[in-house]
Amino acid sequence: MRCLECGSAVLWTFTEAGKRLAVDAAPDVDGNTAVYRDGTGTWRSRRPTDELPVMGWEKLHRPHVATCAGPRARPGAAPSLPSGVADMAAYRRRNRSRP
Ligand SMILES: [Zn+2]
Known part of the structure; x- marks a missing residue:
């Protein structure tokens, strides 16, 4: 699965409360979610x-909202660019997060 906001790979999980929670697809030992x-x-x-x-049998992951670079997770961020205009800042953010 891909996050619709930032394109990162995410896993959609269900919490014990039955809510949907997106976590980063790659496990992270610093995560707080099993x-x-x-x-x-x-x-x-x-x-x-x-x-x-x-x-x-569990792996620690980070909730995706903590790492999402998408616009919805950043209150106060600049409004979306018109379609066809490349968001270079987001592009660089994405690239930086990938080794
Ligand atoms: Zn995201």
């Missing part, structure tokens, strides 16, 4: 706690 795939192939996410730390 992600695993349940028996039906659905991605699930939860916040690890002292009582329930990250399990062997």
Whole structure:
């Protein structure tokens, strides 16, 4: 899956509360969200706690809202450019985030 705002690869997960949460597709040891795939192939996410730390079948990811470079995640950012106009700032941001 790709984020519609910034084009990054994301995983759409369901939280324990049943809400949809997009996390970065690549695991991140600094993430605060434990992600695993349940028996039906659905991605699930939860916040690890002292009582329930990250399990062997879970990987830590960062919620995508924390890393999204898209316009909606940046309140106060410049309005969208007219179609056909390249957003070079976003282009550079995207490239910088990829090694
Ligand atoms: Zn995004």
